[in-house]
Amino acid sequence: MAFQIINSIISWFLKKRKHQIELFLKYPKDVQEELLLRLLHTAKNTKFGKEQSFSSIKNYSDFTKKVPIQKYETFEPLIERCRKGEQNLFWPTHIKWFAKSSGTTNAKSKYIPVTDEALEYCHMKAGKDMLCLYINNNPKTQLFTGKGLRLGGSSEVYKDNDSYFGDLSAIITENLPFWADFSSAPSMEVALMAEWETKMEAIIDETINENITSLVGVPSWMLVLLNRVLEKTGKDNILEVWPNLEVYFHGGVNFNPYREQYKKLIPNPNFKYYETYNASEGFFAIQDRNNSKELLLMLDYGIFYEFIDMKNYDGENSKTIPLSEVKLDKDYAIIITTNGGLWRYLIGDTVRFTSLNPYRIKITGRTKHYINVFGEELNIENVEDALKLACDKTNATITDYTVGPIFMQDKKSGGHEWIVEFKKAPENLPYFTELLDNALKSINSDYEAKRYKNMTLGLPKIHNVEKGLFYSWLKKKNKLGGQHKVPRLSNSREFVDELLFLKKS
Incomplete structure (x- = not known):
């Protein structure tokens, strides 16, 4: 009875936010324009604000003329000074938190400033909105009669001078409101454990006898956890362990390659999947409808959005447009200006709008994650769609993969080399390869043109590698857990060669 009362109270509290969401749905242009001017006014007396003449900027046109587009590398000197204790450089309030983010396996670590404003009015607000939207769509939910299992990254927070850095999930865990901590599992002590494999076992030990009603985490790593739960309990599926489980809030990587595996692990046709789109730089979008593959762009989190048409993409020299265009x-490509002190910051993600009223998006990839060695312009969306088709027709399932180029030599054509770890391999790999190739041709006309008579591109070369190879590779690089991702597409052979070497050793 007590849990039912708690469920009703928390649900009522979270539902109230829906009216504010409806405001930016109705007046998106006004909300974004007012937000930009407010951000500029707030930071006009910072070092960056004075250098870029924030006080003289009256509209979006002024903003684009006076403030250059920033990549992390161009903004890093100011961030490093801030980490060493200097303040009022690019945001007026004291900044002590920095989210350490490396993205793919080889990237240099980035330290993204997390201001108190970004923490409260972006990341924390988004967490509540995620629940708000779910509850409004599912009024009979029993979410808060149990606990949500959250699976964060390497969650230890480190001190450096007068600032703190760590995985974003660690920073959020350190700052959770009491009610969120009360309704979450594992305990903060376990959630903040640094060593990934030890933490995984501790999470399982602490939660297998809890009433878990929701899951929160990156699909690839949550899958590892859930399979380990079944190994440890001897159960056939996750609902035998947690019968009241009703929703999985996921983000960080494309869910499509994992969808069928989750359906087998959680065999309930009414089970809900809710996608989120967030990064160390901010929280951007949330699935706002049941059974949807579109995400609602959230416009009142202190983030002003600009966009670059990828057909005209030229990095920091690109022409941008506001949301209204x-x-x-x-x-x-997305450019963000935020209450975290980032100004016209190029985050490296690409999206496609599926609706303009309200603004809903699909994530289509990364500005750097594509293969275009031969003019084939193959992006992550093309690849994932083609993989799904080949898997469906061969009853195969994939755990992980990466793709790199085979460069032309002498008179030999080039190609794409695939390292694929199957959970269930196709009986006939050449047939799978043919299906994948044909699907890519039908999806991408540039790829099809380069494949014509094998003149530029030959048939894809696929390696079916042993189970656990990608896990071993990530472990070797100390990249287990959390937001660490396997790079899917690359214009270099670095990842492919490393995995092939590890496979032989």
């Missing part, structure tokens, strides 16, 4: 079904 985007079109449907075009790929855009």
